[in-house]
Amino acid sequence: MLDNIPRLPLSEWTTEFVRWITSAFSFIFDPINNYLGTLMNWIITGLEFIPPVLFIIIIMALSAIFMKKKVLSPILIGIGLLFIYNQGLWENLIDTMTLVIISGLISIVIGVPLGILMSRSNTFEMLMKPILDLMQTMPAFVYLIPAVAFFGIGMVPGVFASVIFASPPTIRLTNLGIRQISEELIEASDSFGTTPMQKLLKVQLPLARPSIMAGINQTIMLALSMVVIASMIGAPGLGTEVLSSLQRAQVGPGFVAGLGIVILAIIIDRFTQTSNSNK
Protein backbone atom coordinates (compact mmCIF):
# COMPACT_ATOMS: atom_id res chain seq x y z
CA MET A 1 0.00 0.00 0.00
CA LEU A 2 2.79 2.35 0.89
CA ASP A 3 4.26 1.78 -2.55
CA ASN A 4 1.23 3.44 -4.11
CA ILE A 5 2.22 6.82 -2.75
CA PRO A 6 4.31 8.49 -5.45
CA ARG A 7 7.82 9.44 -4.39
CA LEU A 8 8.06 13.02 -3.15
CA PRO A 9 10.35 14.71 -5.70
CA LEU A 10 12.32 16.55 -3.02
CA SER A 11 15.67 15.96 -4.64
CA GLU A 12 14.39 17.31 -7.97
CA TRP A 13 12.98 20.35 -6.21
CA THR A 14 16.23 20.97 -4.42
CA THR A 15 18.18 20.63 -7.65
CA GLU A 16 15.84 23.05 -9.39
CA PHE A 17 15.97 25.44 -6.43
CA VAL A 18 19.75 25.51 -6.33
CA ARG A 19 19.88 25.90 -10.10
CA TRP A 20 17.45 28.80 -9.88
CA ILE A 21 19.44 30.47 -7.09
CA THR A 22 22.66 29.97 -9.02
CA SER A 23 21.34 31.74 -12.11
CA ALA A 24 19.16 34.30 -10.37
CA PHE A 25 21.80 35.41 -7.90
CA SER A 26 24.86 35.05 -10.06
CA PHE A 27 25.08 38.85 -9.97
CA ILE A 28 25.89 38.44 -6.25
CA PHE A 29 27.89 35.20 -6.37
CA ASP A 30 30.22 36.22 -9.18
CA PRO A 31 31.54 39.43 -7.60
CA ILE A 32 31.87 37.66 -4.23
CA ASN A 33 33.82 34.93 -5.95
CA ASN A 34 36.06 37.43 -7.70
CA TYR A 35 36.69 39.87 -4.88
CA LEU A 36 36.94 37.36 -2.05
CA GLY A 37 39.12 35.10 -4.19
CA THR A 38 41.44 37.99 -5.06
CA LEU A 39 41.56 39.18 -1.46
CA MET A 40 42.47 35.74 -0.20
CA ASN A 41 45.14 35.35 -2.85
CA TRP A 42 46.66 38.62 -1.71
CA ILE A 43 46.63 37.53 1.89
CA ILE A 44 48.22 34.22 1.05
CA THR A 45 50.87 35.86 -1.14
CA GLY A 46 51.54 38.37 1.62
CA LEU A 47 51.88 35.73 4.32
CA GLU A 48 54.10 33.55 2.14
CA PHE A 49 56.30 36.54 1.49
CA ILE A 50 57.21 36.67 5.19
CA PRO A 51 60.20 34.41 5.82
CA PRO A 52 59.05 31.37 7.82
CA VAL A 53 61.59 32.04 10.58
CA LEU A 54 60.27 35.54 11.09
CA PHE A 55 56.69 34.24 10.92
CA ILE A 56 57.35 31.66 13.62
CA ILE A 57 58.98 34.27 15.82
CA ILE A 58 56.04 36.64 15.36
CA ILE A 59 53.52 33.93 16.31
CA MET A 60 55.65 32.98 19.33
CA ALA A 61 55.87 36.61 20.41
CA LEU A 62 52.13 37.13 20.01
CA SER A 63 51.39 34.01 22.04
CA ALA A 64 53.78 35.22 24.73
CA ILE A 65 51.93 38.54 24.88
CA PHE A 66 48.49 36.89 24.90
CA MET A 67 49.26 34.11 27.35
CA LYS A 68 50.93 36.06 30.09
CA LYS A 69 52.90 34.22 32.74
CA LYS A 70 53.14 31.07 30.62
CA VAL A 71 56.55 30.36 29.16
CA LEU A 72 55.89 26.86 27.89
CA SER A 73 53.14 27.68 25.38
CA PRO A 74 55.21 29.93 23.06
CA ILE A 75 58.00 27.36 23.01
CA LEU A 76 55.64 24.48 22.15
CA ILE A 77 53.98 26.58 19.47
CA GLY A 78 57.39 27.38 18.02
CA ILE A 79 58.34 23.71 17.94
CA GLY A 80 55.02 22.79 16.31
CA LEU A 81 55.40 25.38 13.55
CA LEU A 82 58.99 24.35 13.00
CA PHE A 83 57.84 20.75 12.58
CA ILE A 84 55.33 21.78 9.89
CA TYR A 85 58.04 23.73 8.03
CA ASN A 86 60.40 20.81 8.39
CA GLN A 87 57.86 18.48 6.76
CA GLY A 88 57.55 20.78 3.74
CA LEU A 89 53.98 21.73 4.55
CA TRP A 90 54.57 25.46 5.09
CA GLU A 91 52.61 26.71 2.09
CA ASN A 92 49.74 24.35 2.88
CA LEU A 93 49.73 25.71 6.42
CA ILE A 94 49.46 29.31 5.19
CA ASP A 95 46.60 28.35 2.84
CA THR A 96 44.68 26.56 5.58
CA MET A 97 45.27 29.34 8.06
CA THR A 98 44.00 31.97 5.67
CA LEU A 99 40.90 29.91 4.88
CA VAL A 100 40.17 29.37 8.57
CA ILE A 101 40.67 33.00 9.49
CA ILE A 102 38.48 34.30 6.66
CA SER A 103 35.73 31.70 7.28
CA GLY A 104 35.91 32.36 11.01
CA LEU A 105 35.65 36.12 10.55
CA ILE A 106 32.71 35.85 8.17
CA SER A 107 30.97 33.43 10.55
CA ILE A 108 31.42 35.84 13.43
CA VAL A 109 30.27 38.85 11.44
CA ILE A 110 27.12 36.97 10.45
CA GLY A 111 26.69 34.94 13.64
CA VAL A 112 26.88 37.56 16.39
CA PRO A 113 24.16 39.83 14.93
CA LEU A 114 21.94 36.80 14.26
CA GLY A 115 22.44 35.68 17.85
CA ILE A 116 21.53 39.16 19.09
CA LEU A 117 18.36 39.13 16.99
CA MET A 118 17.48 35.69 18.34
CA SER A 119 17.86 36.89 21.90
CA ARG A 120 15.43 39.74 21.27
CA SER A 121 12.60 37.86 19.61
CA ASN A 122 11.12 34.58 20.76
CA THR A 123 9.54 34.06 17.35
CA PHE A 124 12.86 34.47 15.58
CA GLU A 125 14.48 32.11 18.07
CA MET A 126 11.81 29.48 17.42
CA LEU A 127 12.36 29.89 13.69
CA MET A 128 16.16 29.73 13.88
CA LYS A 129 16.54 26.78 16.23
CA PRO A 130 15.50 24.04 13.74
CA ILE A 131 17.51 25.75 11.00
CA LEU A 132 20.60 25.72 13.22
CA ASP A 133 19.96 22.07 14.11
CA LEU A 134 19.77 21.26 10.41
CA MET A 135 22.95 23.21 9.65
CA GLN A 136 24.84 21.30 12.33
CA THR A 137 23.56 17.78 11.74
CA MET A 138 23.60 17.74 7.95
CA PRO A 139 26.76 15.87 6.88
CA ALA A 140 29.35 18.50 6.13
CA PHE A 141 30.04 17.07 2.65
CA VAL A 142 26.54 18.02 1.52
CA TYR A 143 27.36 21.73 1.72
CA LEU A 144 30.11 21.23 -0.81
CA ILE A 145 27.57 20.54 -3.58
CA PRO A 146 25.71 23.89 -3.65
CA ALA A 147 29.02 25.61 -2.88
CA VAL A 148 30.37 24.30 -6.17
CA ALA A 149 27.16 25.29 -7.94
CA PHE A 150 27.38 28.85 -6.66
CA PHE A 151 31.10 29.49 -6.76
CA GLY A 152 32.73 26.77 -8.85
CA ILE A 153 35.77 25.16 -7.28
CA GLY A 154 38.59 26.69 -5.23
CA MET A 155 38.90 28.68 -2.06
CA VAL A 156 35.68 30.72 -2.10
CA PRO A 157 33.29 27.73 -2.16
CA GLY A 158 35.41 26.29 0.66
CA VAL A 159 34.81 29.44 2.67
CA PHE A 160 31.08 29.31 1.86
CA ALA A 161 30.70 25.72 3.06
CA SER A 162 32.78 26.45 6.17
CA VAL A 163 30.68 29.46 7.10
CA ILE A 164 27.45 27.46 6.91
CA PHE A 165 28.93 24.59 8.88
CA ALA A 166 30.76 26.71 11.46
CA SER A 167 28.52 29.64 12.32
CA PRO A 168 25.84 27.86 14.45
CA PRO A 169 27.87 27.80 17.72
CA THR A 170 28.46 31.56 17.58
CA ILE A 171 24.78 32.21 16.84
CA ARG A 172 23.58 29.87 19.57
CA LEU A 173 25.98 30.99 22.28
CA THR A 174 25.46 34.69 21.56
CA ASN A 175 21.71 34.15 21.96
CA LEU A 176 22.19 32.05 25.08
CA GLY A 177 24.70 34.45 26.62
CA ILE A 178 22.36 37.40 26.27
CA ARG A 179 19.31 35.48 27.49
CA GLN A 180 21.16 34.22 30.55
CA ILE A 181 21.88 37.69 31.93
CA SER A 182 20.11 38.07 35.26
CA GLU A 183 16.83 39.95 35.20
CA GLU A 184 18.01 42.37 37.86
CA LEU A 185 20.97 43.58 35.79
CA ILE A 186 18.65 44.30 32.88
CA GLU A 187 16.28 46.11 35.25
CA ALA A 188 19.22 48.10 36.60
CA SER A 189 20.12 49.11 33.08
CA ASP A 190 16.51 50.04 32.23
CA SER A 191 16.00 51.92 35.47
CA PHE A 192 18.80 54.30 34.54
CA GLY A 193 17.12 54.98 31.21
CA THR A 194 19.36 53.18 28.72
CA THR A 195 18.40 53.23 25.06
CA PRO A 196 18.22 49.75 23.47
CA MET A 197 21.59 50.39 21.81
CA GLN A 198 23.23 51.53 25.07
CA LYS A 199 21.83 48.49 26.81
CA LEU A 200 23.21 46.19 24.13
CA LEU A 201 26.69 47.73 23.96
CA LYS A 202 27.23 48.69 27.60
CA VAL A 203 25.43 45.87 29.38
CA GLN A 204 24.33 42.87 27.35
CA LEU A 205 27.32 42.24 25.10
CA PRO A 206 29.93 42.70 27.86
CA LEU A 207 27.96 40.41 30.16
CA ALA A 208 27.50 37.81 27.42
CA ARG A 209 31.15 38.07 26.38
CA PRO A 210 32.41 34.80 27.92
CA SER A 211 29.61 32.89 26.27
CA ILE A 212 30.10 34.62 22.91
CA MET A 213 33.84 33.96 23.03
CA ALA A 214 33.20 30.28 23.74
CA GLY A 215 30.97 30.24 20.67
CA ILE A 216 33.63 31.92 18.54
CA ASN A 217 36.20 29.39 19.71
CA GLN A 218 33.89 26.56 18.67
CA THR A 219 33.18 28.25 15.35
CA ILE A 220 36.83 28.57 14.49
CA MET A 221 37.53 24.95 15.38
CA LEU A 222 34.61 23.83 13.21
CA ALA A 223 35.83 26.07 10.40
CA LEU A 224 39.18 24.32 10.58
CA SER A 225 37.60 20.89 10.33
CA MET A 226 35.47 22.04 7.38
CA VAL A 227 38.40 23.63 5.58
CA VAL A 228 40.00 20.21 5.52
CA ILE A 229 36.88 18.65 4.01
CA ALA A 230 36.68 21.52 1.52
CA SER A 231 39.90 20.24 -0.04
CA MET A 232 37.57 17.89 -1.93
CA ILE A 233 36.34 20.86 -3.96
CA GLY A 234 39.76 22.27 -4.54
CA ALA A 235 40.33 24.43 -1.47
CA PRO A 236 44.11 24.35 -1.03
CA GLY A 237 45.87 23.58 2.24
CA LEU A 238 46.79 20.78 4.59
CA GLY A 239 43.55 18.99 3.71
CA THR A 240 44.72 18.55 0.12
CA GLU A 241 47.69 16.53 1.40
CA VAL A 242 45.40 14.34 3.51
CA LEU A 243 43.04 13.84 0.58
CA SER A 244 45.75 12.88 -1.91
CA SER A 245 47.31 10.52 0.64
CA LEU A 246 43.92 8.91 1.07
CA GLN A 247 43.48 8.50 -2.67
CA ARG A 248 46.91 6.89 -3.01
CA ALA A 249 46.61 4.91 0.26
CA GLN A 250 49.83 6.47 1.63
CA VAL A 251 49.69 6.17 5.41
CA GLY A 252 52.84 8.16 6.18
CA PRO A 253 52.18 11.43 4.32
CA GLY A 254 48.53 11.30 5.45
CA PHE A 255 49.58 11.04 9.11
CA VAL A 256 52.09 13.88 8.81
CA ALA A 257 49.57 16.22 7.16
CA GLY A 258 46.97 15.22 9.76
CA LEU A 259 49.46 16.03 12.51
CA GLY A 260 49.99 19.44 10.91
CA ILE A 261 46.23 20.09 11.18
CA VAL A 262 46.26 19.04 14.81
CA ILE A 263 49.12 21.45 15.57
CA LEU A 264 47.31 24.29 13.81
CA ALA A 265 44.12 23.44 15.72
CA ILE A 266 45.92 23.54 19.06
CA ILE A 267 47.55 26.88 18.25
CA ILE A 268 44.28 28.48 17.14
CA ASP A 269 42.44 27.05 20.12
CA ARG A 270 45.01 28.42 22.58
CA PHE A 271 44.78 31.86 21.03
CA THR A 272 40.98 32.09 21.02
CA GLN A 273 40.66 30.59 24.49
CA THR A 274 43.13 32.93 26.16
CA SER A 275 41.54 35.97 24.63
CA ASN A 276 38.40 34.66 26.32
CA SER A 277 39.85 34.19 29.79
CA ASN A 278 41.63 37.55 29.67
CA LYS A 279 39.93 39.98 32.06
Place this chain on the structure above:
Amino acid sequence: MSVIEIKNVTKVFGPYTKEVEELLHKNKSKNEILSETGSTVAVKSANLTIEKSEVFVVMGLSGSGKSTLIRLINRLIDPTSGDLMIKGKNVSKLSTAELREFRRKNFSMVFQSFALFPFKSVLDNTAFGLEVRNMPKKERLKKAEHALKLVGLDGYKNQKPNQLSGGMQQRVGLARALANDTDILLMDEAFSALDPLIRKEMQNELIQLQQKMQKTIVFITHDLDEALSIGDRIALMKDGEIAQVGTPEEIVTNPENDYVKAFVKDIDRSKVLKVKHVMRPANSQENTDANPVIASEDLLYKSYDSFKNGIRELTVKDGGKVVGIVEFDKVFEVLAVGNEVEEDAR
Protein backbone atom coordinates in the same frame (compact mmCIF):
# COMPACT_ATOMS: atom_id res chain seq x y z
CA MET B 1 2.07 68.70 45.61
CA SER B 2 2.90 65.11 46.36
CA VAL B 3 5.90 63.66 44.59
CA ILE B 4 4.36 60.26 43.91
CA GLU B 5 0.66 59.57 43.59
CA ILE B 6 -0.51 56.06 42.89
CA LYS B 7 -4.16 56.18 41.88
CA ASN B 8 -6.19 53.01 41.80
CA VAL B 9 -3.32 51.08 40.21
CA THR B 10 -3.80 47.40 39.41
CA LYS B 11 -1.32 44.98 37.92
CA VAL B 12 -2.38 41.58 36.67
CA PHE B 13 0.17 39.03 35.45
CA GLY B 14 -1.28 36.63 32.92
CA PRO B 15 -4.23 37.25 30.64
CA TYR B 16 -6.36 40.24 31.64
CA THR B 17 -9.74 38.99 30.45
CA LYS B 18 -13.24 40.37 30.98
CA GLU B 19 -13.65 37.67 33.60
CA VAL B 20 -10.66 38.91 35.59
CA GLU B 21 -11.94 42.45 35.31
CA GLU B 22 -15.36 41.46 36.63
CA LEU B 23 -13.89 39.49 39.51
CA LEU B 24 -11.75 42.50 40.40
CA HIS B 25 -14.86 44.67 40.38
CA LYS B 26 -16.56 42.21 42.70
CA ASN B 27 -13.55 42.68 44.97
CA LYS B 28 -12.59 38.99 44.96
CA SER B 29 -9.30 38.09 46.62
CA LYS B 30 -6.06 37.34 44.82
CA ASN B 31 -6.37 33.61 45.49
CA GLU B 32 -9.96 33.39 44.25
CA ILE B 33 -9.07 35.15 41.02
CA LEU B 34 -6.02 32.93 40.54
CA SER B 35 -7.95 29.71 41.01
CA GLU B 36 -10.83 30.84 38.80
CA THR B 37 -8.91 32.40 35.90
CA GLY B 38 -5.22 31.54 36.27
CA SER B 39 -4.21 35.21 36.28
CA THR B 40 -2.20 36.60 39.16
CA VAL B 41 -3.23 39.91 40.65
CA ALA B 42 0.05 41.32 41.90
CA VAL B 43 -1.23 44.74 42.91
CA LYS B 44 -4.90 45.42 43.46
CA SER B 45 -6.38 48.94 43.33
CA ALA B 46 -3.49 50.51 45.18
CA ASN B 47 -3.81 54.11 46.28
CA LEU B 48 -0.81 55.83 47.82
CA THR B 49 0.47 59.36 48.14
CA ILE B 50 4.13 59.85 48.88
CA GLU B 51 5.32 63.29 49.92
CA LYS B 52 8.54 65.08 49.14
CA SER B 53 11.58 64.16 51.28
CA GLU B 54 9.87 61.38 53.17
CA VAL B 55 11.15 57.85 53.61
CA PHE B 56 8.18 55.77 52.61
CA VAL B 57 8.48 52.09 53.41
CA VAL B 58 6.40 49.45 51.65
CA MET B 59 6.42 46.39 53.82
CA GLY B 60 4.99 42.95 53.17
CA LEU B 61 5.80 39.27 52.96
CA SER B 62 6.99 37.65 49.75
CA GLY B 63 4.23 37.53 47.19
CA SER B 64 2.48 40.54 48.68
CA GLY B 65 3.14 42.62 45.57
CA LYS B 66 5.58 45.06 47.10
CA SER B 67 8.32 44.46 44.51
CA THR B 68 5.78 44.87 41.73
CA LEU B 69 4.57 48.10 43.30
CA ILE B 70 8.02 49.70 43.30
CA ARG B 71 8.55 48.65 39.67
CA LEU B 72 5.23 50.21 38.74
CA ILE B 73 6.50 53.53 40.05
CA ASN B 74 9.30 53.77 37.46
CA ARG B 75 7.36 51.59 35.03
CA LEU B 76 9.83 48.74 34.83
CA ILE B 77 6.44 47.02 34.93
CA ASP B 78 3.50 48.60 33.13
CA PRO B 79 0.30 48.90 35.16
CA THR B 80 -2.78 47.05 33.92
CA SER B 81 -5.01 49.93 34.96
CA GLY B 82 -4.82 53.08 37.01
CA ASP B 83 -2.70 56.21 36.94
CA LEU B 84 0.77 56.99 38.24
CA MET B 85 1.48 60.63 38.83
CA ILE B 86 5.11 61.52 39.47
CA LYS B 87 5.65 65.21 40.26
CA GLY B 88 2.30 65.90 38.65
CA LYS B 89 3.13 64.04 35.44
CA ASN B 90 1.18 60.97 34.40
CA VAL B 91 3.96 58.43 33.89
CA SER B 92 1.61 55.71 32.65
CA LYS B 93 0.93 57.83 29.55
CA LEU B 94 4.56 58.48 28.53
CA SER B 95 5.98 57.11 25.27
CA THR B 96 9.05 54.87 25.37
CA ALA B 97 11.44 57.72 24.58
CA GLU B 98 9.77 60.11 27.03
CA LEU B 99 9.83 57.45 29.72
CA ARG B 100 13.55 56.89 29.17
CA GLU B 101 14.22 60.58 29.56
CA PHE B 102 11.94 60.76 32.60
CA ARG B 103 13.72 57.86 34.29
CA ARG B 104 17.12 59.44 33.71
CA LYS B 105 16.04 62.67 35.36
CA ASN B 106 13.87 61.42 38.20
CA PHE B 107 14.62 57.90 39.38
CA SER B 108 17.54 56.00 40.80
CA MET B 109 17.13 52.45 41.94
CA VAL B 110 18.99 50.18 44.35
CA PHE B 111 18.49 46.43 44.03
CA GLN B 112 18.34 43.51 46.44
CA SER B 113 21.20 41.55 44.87
CA PHE B 114 23.08 44.78 44.11
CA ALA B 115 22.90 44.40 40.29
CA LEU B 116 26.42 45.74 39.78
CA PHE B 117 28.12 45.18 36.46
CA PRO B 118 30.92 42.66 37.12
CA PHE B 119 33.07 43.81 34.18
CA LYS B 120 33.16 47.44 35.31
CA SER B 121 35.28 48.91 38.11
CA VAL B 122 33.58 50.28 41.21
CA LEU B 123 34.06 53.80 39.88
CA ASP B 124 32.63 53.00 36.45
CA ASN B 125 29.70 51.21 38.05
CA THR B 126 29.01 54.29 40.12
CA ALA B 127 29.15 56.48 37.03
CA PHE B 128 26.84 54.25 35.01
CA GLY B 129 23.70 56.38 35.31
CA LEU B 130 25.67 59.45 34.21
CA GLU B 131 27.35 57.53 31.38
CA VAL B 132 23.90 56.61 30.09
CA ARG B 133 23.03 60.30 30.08
CA ASN B 134 26.11 60.90 27.90
CA MET B 135 27.85 63.08 30.46
CA PRO B 136 31.51 63.71 29.53
CA LYS B 137 33.85 61.18 31.12
CA LYS B 138 35.81 63.59 33.29
CA GLU B 139 32.71 65.15 34.77
CA ARG B 140 30.93 61.88 35.49
CA LEU B 141 33.96 60.27 37.12
CA LYS B 142 34.28 63.30 39.37
CA LYS B 143 30.65 62.99 40.45
CA ALA B 144 31.02 59.24 40.89
CA GLU B 145 34.05 59.76 43.10
CA HIS B 146 32.10 62.19 45.22
CA ALA B 147 29.27 59.67 45.59
CA LEU B 148 31.72 56.94 46.59
CA LYS B 149 33.11 59.27 49.22
CA LEU B 150 29.60 59.76 50.64
CA VAL B 151 29.25 56.02 51.22
CA GLY B 152 32.82 55.68 52.49
CA LEU B 153 34.25 53.70 49.59
CA ASP B 154 36.58 56.17 47.90
CA GLY B 155 39.55 53.87 48.51
CA TYR B 156 38.04 51.07 46.45
CA LYS B 157 37.26 52.81 43.19
CA ASN B 158 39.53 50.69 41.02
CA GLN B 159 38.40 47.33 42.38
CA LYS B 160 35.92 45.09 40.63
CA PRO B 161 32.61 44.54 42.48
CA ASN B 162 33.32 40.85 43.15
CA GLN B 163 36.39 41.83 45.15
CA LEU B 164 34.17 43.56 47.71
CA SER B 165 32.03 42.15 50.52
CA GLY B 166 28.24 42.16 50.27
CA GLY B 167 27.85 45.24 52.41
CA MET B 168 30.42 47.13 50.37
CA GLN B 169 28.81 46.03 47.12
CA GLN B 170 25.52 47.48 48.26
CA ARG B 171 27.31 50.70 49.18
CA VAL B 172 28.43 50.83 45.55
CA GLY B 173 24.80 50.23 44.53
CA LEU B 174 23.77 53.12 46.75
CA ALA B 175 26.59 55.31 45.42
CA ARG B 176 25.51 54.55 41.86
CA ALA B 177 22.03 55.75 42.73
CA LEU B 178 23.30 58.84 44.56
CA ALA B 179 25.72 59.82 41.79
CA ASN B 180 22.71 60.10 39.52
CA ASP B 181 21.41 62.88 41.78
CA THR B 182 17.70 62.33 41.22
CA ASP B 183 15.00 63.38 43.69
CA ILE B 184 13.46 59.95 43.93
CA LEU B 185 15.35 56.96 45.25
CA LEU B 186 13.75 53.54 44.85
CA MET B 187 15.21 50.87 47.09
CA ASP B 188 14.02 47.33 46.46
CA GLU B 189 14.87 45.19 49.50
CA ALA B 190 18.19 46.98 49.36
CA PHE B 191 19.50 45.66 52.67
CA SER B 192 17.74 42.29 52.78
CA ALA B 193 20.70 40.34 51.45
CA LEU B 194 23.08 41.69 54.09
CA ASP B 195 23.80 40.12 57.45
CA PRO B 196 22.10 41.71 60.47
CA LEU B 197 24.96 43.83 61.80
CA ILE B 198 25.85 45.26 58.39
CA ARG B 199 22.16 45.80 57.71
CA LYS B 200 21.76 47.86 60.88
CA GLU B 201 24.84 49.85 59.95
CA MET B 202 23.50 50.56 56.46
CA GLN B 203 20.12 51.60 57.86
CA ASN B 204 21.76 54.11 60.16
CA GLU B 205 23.88 55.41 57.34
CA LEU B 206 20.87 55.80 55.09
CA ILE B 207 19.09 57.77 57.81
CA GLN B 208 22.13 60.02 58.23
CA LEU B 209 22.54 60.54 54.49
CA GLN B 210 18.84 61.28 54.18
CA GLN B 211 19.11 64.07 56.75
CA LYS B 212 21.54 65.79 54.40
CA MET B 213 20.02 64.81 51.06
CA GLN B 214 16.28 65.12 51.72
CA LYS B 215 15.35 62.82 48.85
CA THR B 216 12.05 61.08 48.42
CA ILE B 217 12.81 57.46 49.21
CA VAL B 218 10.55 54.50 48.52
CA PHE B 219 11.96 51.57 50.45
CA ILE B 220 10.73 47.99 50.06
CA THR B 221 11.33 45.48 52.82
CA HIS B 222 9.92 42.31 54.37
CA ASP B 223 11.48 43.13 57.72
CA LEU B 224 9.15 45.02 60.07
CA ASP B 225 11.99 46.14 62.35
CA GLU B 226 13.69 47.71 59.36
CA ALA B 227 10.46 49.35 58.27
CA LEU B 228 9.85 50.80 61.72
CA SER B 229 13.37 52.08 62.19
CA ILE B 230 13.82 53.91 58.90
CA GLY B 231 10.30 54.74 57.74
CA ASP B 232 8.62 58.11 58.16
CA ARG B 233 5.51 56.32 56.98
CA ILE B 234 4.84 52.69 56.28
CA ALA B 235 2.42 50.92 53.97
CA LEU B 236 1.70 47.30 54.84
CA MET B 237 0.78 45.10 51.90
CA LYS B 238 -1.06 41.80 51.89
CA ASP B 239 -2.00 39.81 48.78
CA GLY B 240 -1.57 42.80 46.52
CA GLU B 241 -3.67 45.09 48.66
CA ILE B 242 -2.54 47.83 50.96
CA ALA B 243 -3.62 46.80 54.45
CA GLN B 244 -2.67 49.98 56.28
CA VAL B 245 -0.69 53.16 55.79
CA GLY B 246 0.63 55.15 58.71
CA THR B 247 3.56 56.31 60.78
CA PRO B 248 5.45 53.63 62.72
CA GLU B 249 3.66 54.66 65.93
CA GLU B 250 0.27 54.43 64.28
CA ILE B 251 1.00 51.01 62.86
CA VAL B 252 2.23 49.65 66.18
CA THR B 253 -0.30 51.22 68.48
CA ASN B 254 -3.34 51.25 66.29
CA PRO B 255 -3.39 48.35 63.83
CA GLU B 256 -6.47 48.68 61.65
CA ASN B 257 -7.09 45.01 61.01
CA ASP B 258 -6.16 41.54 62.21
CA TYR B 259 -3.44 41.11 59.63
CA VAL B 260 -1.55 44.17 60.79
CA LYS B 261 -2.27 43.25 64.38
CA ALA B 262 -0.68 39.84 63.93
CA PHE B 263 2.28 41.48 62.30
CA VAL B 264 3.06 43.97 65.02
CA LYS B 265 2.25 41.65 67.91
CA ASP B 266 5.80 40.50 68.45
CA ILE B 267 7.49 43.77 67.74
CA ASP B 268 9.67 45.43 70.34
CA ARG B 269 7.46 48.44 70.98
CA SER B 270 10.07 50.14 73.14
CA LYS B 271 12.05 50.85 69.97
CA VAL B 272 9.10 52.39 68.14
CA LEU B 273 7.15 54.26 70.76
CA LYS B 274 8.49 57.45 72.19
CA VAL B 275 8.29 58.63 75.78
CA LYS B 276 5.64 61.19 74.83
CA HIS B 277 3.30 58.42 73.73
CA VAL B 278 3.01 56.89 77.19
CA MET B 279 3.49 59.83 79.54
CA ARG B 280 0.71 61.53 81.44
CA PRO B 281 0.54 65.31 81.76
CA ALA B 282 2.31 66.62 84.83
CA ASN B 283 0.20 67.85 87.65
CA SER B 284 1.36 71.28 88.76
CA GLN B 285 1.30 70.34 92.45
CA GLU B 286 3.60 67.40 91.93
CA ASN B 287 7.21 67.76 92.87
CA THR B 288 9.03 66.53 89.79
CA ASP B 289 12.51 67.75 90.63
CA ALA B 290 13.66 64.66 92.44
CA ASN B 291 13.01 62.28 89.57
CA PRO B 292 15.44 61.52 86.75
CA VAL B 293 14.74 63.43 83.53
CA ILE B 294 14.03 62.01 80.08
CA ALA B 295 13.29 63.79 76.80
CA SER B 296 9.81 63.41 75.35
CA GLU B 297 11.20 62.52 71.91
CA ASP B 298 13.34 59.67 73.27
CA LEU B 299 12.42 56.12 72.36
CA LEU B 300 10.87 54.27 75.24
CA TYR B 301 13.72 51.79 75.75
CA LYS B 302 15.93 54.66 76.87
CA SER B 303 13.86 54.87 80.04
CA TYR B 304 15.03 51.42 81.19
CA ASP B 305 18.23 52.68 82.76
CA SER B 306 16.48 55.42 84.71
CA PHE B 307 13.98 53.06 86.29
CA LYS B 308 16.73 51.32 88.28
CA ASN B 309 16.94 51.43 92.10
CA GLY B 310 13.24 51.52 92.83
CA ILE B 311 12.49 54.71 90.91
CA ARG B 312 8.89 54.54 89.66
CA GLU B 313 8.45 57.88 87.92
CA LEU B 314 10.48 59.93 85.44
CA THR B 315 10.09 63.58 84.59
CA VAL B 316 9.56 64.20 80.89
CA LYS B 317 11.01 67.37 79.48
CA ASP B 318 10.72 68.90 76.07
CA GLY B 319 13.25 71.62 75.42
CA GLY B 320 13.90 72.23 79.10
CA LYS B 321 10.21 72.46 80.02
CA VAL B 322 8.48 69.83 82.11
CA VAL B 323 5.73 68.36 79.98
CA GLY B 324 4.76 65.19 81.76
CA ILE B 325 5.51 62.21 83.90
CA VAL B 326 6.09 58.67 82.78
CA GLU B 327 5.28 55.93 85.27
CA PHE B 328 6.98 52.57 85.47
CA ASP B 329 3.66 50.75 85.67
CA LYS B 330 2.40 52.44 82.51
CA VAL B 331 5.56 51.59 80.59
CA PHE B 332 5.36 48.01 81.80
CA GLU B 333 1.71 47.81 80.84
CA VAL B 334 2.22 49.20 77.33
CA LEU B 335 5.23 47.02 76.61
CA ALA B 336 4.26 43.78 78.28
CA VAL B 337 0.52 43.65 77.91
CA GLY B 338 0.42 45.31 74.54
CA ASN B 339 -2.59 47.45 75.38
CA GLU B 340 -3.58 50.15 73.00
CA VAL B 341 -2.14 53.52 73.78
CA GLU B 342 -4.84 55.98 74.66
CA GLU B 343 -5.90 58.15 71.77
CA ASP B 344 -5.14 61.47 73.45
CA ALA B 345 -1.59 60.39 74.26
CA ARG B 346 -0.71 60.06 70.60
